[in-house]
């Protein structure tokens with residue numbers, strides 16, 4: 581079975597399709613492998629490949645599509661606006677066993693959108709029209725788009741949907757926020773529902789899928805064919821499995837504090853390498869723990885202390901202090917008092 585056939589088979593089932601979101605510097609091959617061990621997504625999106633006139637496929641991301649260890653279809657995401665370069669890159673990506681090439685129309689990092697790529701393109705629907713037309717011709721595997729609902733104003737969404745439909749994209753993921761809403765506003769699920777109505781292709785709902793219960797609510801509210809999950813999967817790698825259990829009416833697996841502690845150890849082993857200095861290994865773990873910490877305890881004490889640890893020993897002593905217990909983990913993240921620019925809000929370069 582080819583990756584495209586595999587994705588088609590997954591879409592032919594009655595169950596919602598569960599995708600692991602692309603997250604730069606997070607969802608690399610070792611992270612994919614770890615997610616798979618915890619039950620795993622149905623489909624895995626790469627971090628974005630940056631595309632411009634001189635770009636080459638980024639060496640750090642290629643292993644995800646060359647060696648995809650998940651046993652499930654991989655989707656390779658691109659970000660850029662230069663049509664010849666996007667076409668060239670789409671062809672290069674299709675040398676690998678991927679199910680789809682995806683175009684990013686949502687990245688809110690100013691360094692990206694100021695160059696009119698990612699979310700910046702949502703200010704120029706005509707340019708999106710031209711890009712999609714060229715890519716549709718160049719992509720023989722599935723061609724998919726991941727979009728937000730506008731740049732500063734969601735009124736543009738009604739202009740975007742006919743453009744997506746015109747180019748017969750094979751799947752659309754909608755993160756139900758504008759670019760300027762970044763990561764912390766409410767998610768406009770009603771806009772995702774509008775996309776479901778307007779598009780003949782499957783639509784995945786994205787944004788704040790925080791638990792199996794919330795997943796069910798979002799599916800009902802939007803009518804989406806599936807869900808894309810990002811930060812929630814870092815915090816709770818069991819979530820894909822829990823959603824499947826909930827959908828089947830089975831009891832949900834309830835991890836305990838010690839299971840979360842074991843996950844943090846497994847994450848450390850997966851995403852750090854012994855040849856890298858320990859301070860950098862700890863730095864890297866903090867990136868994940870910023871998200872994971874939202875599920876550890878409600879006062880913010882774990883996050884505060886975590887940001888100050890320097891060594892591996894300090895890090896794991898802190899984790900053990902909070903998690904070496906048999907109580908069930910909270911299924912929803914705690915509401916912590918965060919700054920708009922806090923890294924937990926998902927700010928990335």
Ligand SMILES: Cc1cc2nc3c(=O)[nH]c(=O)nc-3n(C[C@H](O)[C@H](O)[C@H](O)COP(=O)(O)O)c2cc1C
Pocket residue numbers: 601602603604605606626627628657684686687726755763786787788789808809810811812925926927928
């Ligand atoms: C650290 C981080 C990196 C991200 N990198 C990407 C990316 O490379 N491509 C992309 O389309 N979205 C990226 N996103 C956005 C996510 O894919 C997703 O749309 C967003 O986090 C909302 O989903 P969630 O609430 O389930 O996290 C990133 C988000 C975060 C937090």
